[in-house]
Amino acid sequence: MFVYPKKQHKGVFAVATGAEIMVKCLEKENVRRIFGYPGAAICPFYDCLSASAIKHILVREEQNAAHMASGYARSCGKVGVCVVTSGPGATNLITGIATAYMDSIPLVVITGQVNSWLLGRDVFQEADITGACESFTKHSYLVKDAADLPRIFKEAFHIASTGRPGPVLIDVPTDVQNQPVATWQYPEKANIRGYKPRTQGHALQVKKALAAIAEAERPIICCGGGVVLANARDEMTAFAKKSGIPVCATMMGIGVIPMDSDLYLGMIGMHGRESANLTMQQADLVLLCGARVGDRAVSAPQQIAEKARIIHIDVDPAEIGKNMPVDIPIVGDVRQVLKSLTEGVTDTVPEAWKQKVLDYKNQFPPRGEPREDFVEPRVFIRDLSAMMEDNAILVADVGQNQIWAARNFNVKEGRFLTSGGLGTMGYAIPAAVGAKMAKPHRQVVAVCGDGSFQMAMCELGTLVQTGTDIKIIIMQNGTLGMVKEFQDKLYKGRYIGTILKGGEPDFVKLAESYGIRASFAKNNAAAKEQAAQMLQQDGPYILVCRVDPATPSI
Amino acid sequence: MKHTLSVLVENQPGILSKVAGLFSRRGFNIDSLAVGVTEDPTVSRMTIVVDGDEHMVEQVEKQLNKLIQVIKVRVLEPGRFISRELSLVKVSCRTGDRGDVMKIAELMQARIVDVTTSTLTLQFCDTDERTETLLDLLRPYGFKEVVRAGAIAVEKGCH
Ligand SMILES: Cc1ncc(C[n+]2csc(CCOP(=O)(O)OP(=O)(O)O)c2C)c(N)n1
Numbered sequence: 001m002f003v004y005p006k007k008q009h010k011g012v013f014a015v016a017t018g019a020e021i022m023v024k025c026l027e028k029e030n031v032r033r034i035f036g037y038p039g040a041a042i043c044p045f046y047d048c049l050s051a052s053a054i055k056h057i058l059v060r061e062e063q064n065a066a067h068m069a070s071g072y073a074r075s076c077g078k079v080g081v082c083v084v085t086s087g088p089g090a091t092n093l094i095t096g097i098a099t100a101y102m103d104s105i106p107l108v109v110i111t112g113q114v115n116s117w118l119l120g121r122d123v124f125q126e127a128d129i130t131g132a133c134e135s136f137t138k139h140s141y142l143v144k145d146a147a148d149l150p151r152i153f154k155e156a157f158h159i160a161s162t163g164r165p166g167p168v169l170i171d172v173p174t175d176v177q178n179q180p181v182a183t184w185q186y187p188e189k190a191n192i193r194g195y196k197p198r199t200q201g202h203a204l205q206v207k208k209a210l211a212a213i214a215e216a217e218r219p220i221i222c223c224g225g226g227v228v229l230a231n232a233r234d235e236m237t238a239f240a241k242k243s244g245i246p247v248c249a250t251m252m253g254i255g256v257i258p259m260d261s262d263l264y265l266g267m268i269g270m271h272g273r274e275s276a277n278l279t280m281q282q283a284d285l286v287l288l289c290g291a292r293v294g295d296r297a298v299s300a301p302q303q304i305a306e307k308a309r310i311i312h313i314d315v316d317p318a319e320i321g322k323n324m325p326v327d328i329p330i331v332g333d334v335r336q337v338l339k340s341l342t343e344g345v346t347d348t349v350p351e352a353w354k355q356k357v358l359d360y361k362n363q364f365p366p367r368g369e370p371r372e373d374f375v376e377p378r379v380f381i382r383d384l385s386a387m388m389e390d391n392a393i394l395v396a397d398v399g400q401n402q403i404w405a406a407r408n409f410n411v412k413e414g415r416f417l418t419s420g421g422l423g424t425m426g427y428a429i430p431a432a433v434g435a436k437m438a439k440p441h442r443q444v445v446a447v448c449g450d451g452s453f454q455m456a457m458c459e460l461g462t463l464v465q466t467g468t469d470i471k472i473i474i475m476q477n478g479t480l481g482m483v484k485e486f487q488d489k490l491y492k493g494r495y496i497g498t499i500l501k502g503g504e505p506d507f508v509k510l511a512e513s514y515g516i517r518a519s520f521a522k523n524n525a526a527a528k529e530q531a532a533q534m535l536q537q538d539g540p541y542i543l544v545c546r547v548d549p550a551t552p553s554i
Numbered sequence: 555m556k557h558t559l560s561v562l563v564e565n566q567p568g569i570l571s572k573v574a575g576l577f578s579r580r581g582f583n584i585d586s587l588a589v590g591v592t593e594d595p596t597v598s599r600m601t602i603v604v605d606g607d608e609h610m611v612e613q614v615e616k617q618l619n620k621l622i623q624v625i626k627v628r629v630l631e632p633g634r635f636i637s638r639e640l641s642l643v644k645v646s647c648r649t650g651d652r653g654d655v656m657k658i659a660e661l662m663q664a665r666i667v668d669v670t671t672s673t674l675t676l677q678f679c680d681t682d683e684r685t686e687t688l689l690d691l692l693r694p695y696g697f698k699e700v701v702r703a704g705a706i707a708v709e710k711g712c713h
Contacts, residue, residue: 134572135579139622142568159622193564194625318616321609 014180018146018172019044021184022110023052025153028186031081033057033072033437035065037092039085041125042112044177057437057466060458062089064430066096066167067456070105071434074417075393077231079160080434083110087125090171094133095424097167101136102421103252104229106165108156109137116144116173130171138166146179150186158190163197164316165229197315201332201340208328209287209311210344216285216309218353219245222268224297225252225420226290226314232335233257236289239338244347245287246357248276250297251402252420253290255411265361269297271403271554275360280304288312290334293323294421301325313337366408367554370524375545377401377475381408383528384445384473387535392443393417393435397428397452400481403553405447414442426455432470433463443471443535450476450500453507460514463540471534474507477547485553511542518542556585557611558630558637558707561600564623565591572621573600582606582614586639586704597625601637601706630707637707639685642667644675644698651695662688673698 016024022045026034035057038046049056059065062084069080080100084093090111100107113119114126130140139159141152149172156168213219227236237257240247248265249256257264266273268280280286280298286308293301301324304310311328312320320329330337368378381404388394391413396405402418409416417435419427432446448456453474463470475481478501487495511518518541519534521527527545534541563569570589577584585603592599604614611629618627643664647655655674659666662684668675678688682705689700 130568131571134575192622194619195622316620318613318620322613322616 015183016181017044017048017177018143018149018179018181019048019177021146021149021181022153022172022177023048023054025150025186026054026081027052029079029153029157031079034081034083035059035068035072035434036083037062037065037085037089039087039089039112039125041086041114041174042083042089042110042172042177044174045083045110045112045172058462059430060461062092063094063096063426064456064459064462066093066100066107066109067424067427067430068434068437068462069107070096070100070103071395071417071431072438073106073434074431075415075435076438078438079106079108079157081108081110085112085125086114086129087127090127090129091132095422097133097169098136099419099422099424099427100167101138103225103419104165105167106160107167108153108160109167109169111169111171112177113142113171113173115175117175119173130169133169136167137169138164140169140171142171143173143176146176146181147184149176150184154187155190155192159192159195163195164226164314164319198317198331199315199333199336201313201330201337203340205328205330206337206340206344209330209341212285212309212311212328213243213245213287213345214348216348217350218283219285219287219349220265220279220283221245221247221287221289222280222291223247223249223253223256223289224291225250226292226334227253227256228290228415230290230315230334232290232338235335235338235342237261239342239345242342242347243345244349244354246279246354248272248280250291250294250420251406251418254406254416255414258412259410260412262358265357267406270299271296271406273407274364275357278360279357281307283308285309285311288314288324289338290314292319298324371548372523372525374548374551375475375521375524375527377404377545377547377551378408379524380527380531380545381405381447382410383524384531385410387532388414388445389443390414392445393432393439395428395432395435395444395446397446397448398423398425398482399449399452400477400485400551400553401447401449401452401475403482404475407554425449425452428452429456429459429463429470429472432472433459433466433468436468436470437466444469445471445473447473447475449481450474450478450504450507451480454500454504457510460511460516464514464516469539471540472542473531474542474544475547476504476507476544477549477551478504479549481549481551482553484549507542507544516540516542518544520544520546522546555605555607557604557606558635558705559602559604559611559614559618560628560630560707560709561602561618562592562625563598563600563621564625565596565598566623569598569621569623572623573602573618576617576621577614580613580617582610586702588704588706590706601704603705628709630709635707635709637681637705638679639682639702639705640677640679641685641700641702642675642677643689643692643700644668644673645692646672646696646698647674648672655692655695658688658691662691664688
């Protein structure tokens with residue numbers, strides 16, 4: 001039986017439609033930019049956007065709207081907002097939402113939906129997007145009445161940005177966008193009964209942690225993305241200095257203390273530095289800070305926990321004890337907890353341990369030698385790093401290029417962004433565009449593989465159209481290098497589905513066809529020179545580096 | 555080992571699928587789940603029985619707490635709560651067996667709620683353990699259908 005929509009709003013003296021309220025709510029949240037792609041189901045909202053000062057950035061594929069919002073959010077610490085239409089628009093966005101979820105990035109995602117009276121009938125462009133995204137949104141709403149929009153928007157921004165951040169989805173049927181509302185008010189505060197994230201660490205636990213630190217002979221700090229998200233870089237540096245404890249980081253925690261500091265050991269894990277991994281294996285105390293102990297970072301948590309006492313600081317209680325047994329859990333905002341710890345800590349780390357750690361560092365220096373026949377990517381990243389401004393933002397894609405960047409880029413005052421949790425190829429370019437929009441006065445460089453570049457190259461259109469000045473490095477090895485490396489090691493070099501060569505465009509010409517300057521570097525000397533030019537010039541630039549497909553990740 | 559969780563949630567659409575989804579996605583074994591509105595109509599209570607070790611129950615509790623619409627989660631302490639389960643059991647019994655089945659019903663304090671020439675339907679409301687006993691006693695006669703609601707539980711005393 002077909003139920004016709006009720007004309008319940010007839011005669012209501014309306015002050016606004018749902019769509020107008022949505023735009024006003026975004027304005028109230030000080031949203032300046034939203035990233036999106038339109039379609040019929042979200043048209044009422046788009047129409048109201050034209051009367052607003054909020055800038056809409058048209059991406060070329062929906063997934064990238066979420067990545068751009070993610071790069072934007074990570075660089076300026078605000079909630080990133082993206083908007084797409086129902087059905088295919090929404091499903092295209094899914095990878096972007098999941099990517100943000102895995103890295104705990106605060107996003108508010110708005111999707112158009114078919115008219116509410118048609119929900120569940122599989123009509124044109126209907127997709128159950130709240131259902132599909134259930135397991136990788138922090139929360140989601142399917143709006144049934146426009147009068148609920150102000151509360152929902154307030155809650156969504158609050159949920160996305162507090163506690164452990166994450167994406168929140170708001171699905172708004174077309175008729176709800178068109179629905180007239182008699183009165184509305186944007187709430188001052190969100191009040192959600194079941195959601196009260198804890199910030200201050202438990203005083204007793206902090207005390208216990210300090211006692212454990214004082215007793216430890218071989219302590220190590222392991223920082224994850226949570227430290228970056230909590231904006232606790234200064235606090236971490238201060239704590240490390242005062243306590244004298246060496247620091248390593250997961251991929252998401254890269255840049256958490258200045259990399260050239262004596263105390264910094266580099267990235268841990270499968271693709272991590274020997275110095276960091278060896279130190280971790282021998283430690284008798286591990287202080288995990290905002291790290292979720294993912295398998296790529298800590299492959300055998302049980303083994304480490306057998307030898308060491310574990311202190312785990314995280315804002316999300318569910319992370320504590322999930323993947324690693326913990327002796328001293330501290331639930332709270334990493335920044336607050338670090339402040340309390342710093343107050344009480346003194347340097348009790350034995351000199352012998354400090355020396356041992358330094359020796360490891362010297363024993364395993366960065367790898368790779370400059371080449372004349374190819375661009376040796378590890379050397380090149382170090383050269384590039386030395387040329388870039390102190391506060392520059394480097395965005396790494398996924399694959400070998402990501403590992404080269406993660407291990408060799410020296411983050412000083414800037415940032416290192418990458419898709420650590422989901423490892424989504426194609427993340428770098430859109431995220432770099434978003435980052436540049438958030439920090440227009442900083443250098444922003446994206447490092448991609450030729451595979452990952454091709455996944456997102458449609459966004460060259462967006463960056464040209466918006467005049468966004470990002471620099472892109474393509475590490476062209478003609479292969480899906482990281483998978484090929486797997487095939488080398490585990491499958492006796494049987495390459496299947498990992499060769500791109502023979503189907504690649506001339507990237508320089510491609511860039512030029514968009515009006516983007518570009519150049520091709522065949523060896524390290526050329527790459528270094530061209531990179532210097534690239535960084536001096538205004539406007540986007542693509543530097544294509546010829547890389548030997550035999551170059552290993554680490 | 556079985557654990558009973560008492561979970562207060564906002565009485566809103568979608569929460570049941572969120573809870574159920576969480577269990578299946580994270581590989582938690584759910585034994586039963588019963589939902590009903592509380593004395594406050596904006597709040598529902600879910601009684602969830604899960605099967606697993608301490609670590610799993612801790613994760614279940616923490617993950618449930620992460621759901622925005624979840625207000626409170628309590629893992630009920632063994633021996634400190636009352637739990638009841640409702641079941642309807644349709645037993646096949648020919649005329650000759652009827653007396654025996656009725657005796658079992660009487661013994662176990664189950665109510666007979668429907669009779670036909672070839673079946674008897676019993677209504678039973680008790681603990682999980684006693685429900686199992688009843689089913690064991692009736693099994694020889696043959697079940698037509700067994701319908702069990704999930705357990706609901708309340709803490710003892712004046713909490
Ligand atoms: C969307 C997506 N698809 C597939 C993968 C699996 N994957 C991981 S690394 C990689 C190869 C990346 O190749 P490329 O971008 O050329 O970088 P390289 O490893 O050669 O530096 C692939 C296919 C992934 N991470 N993301």
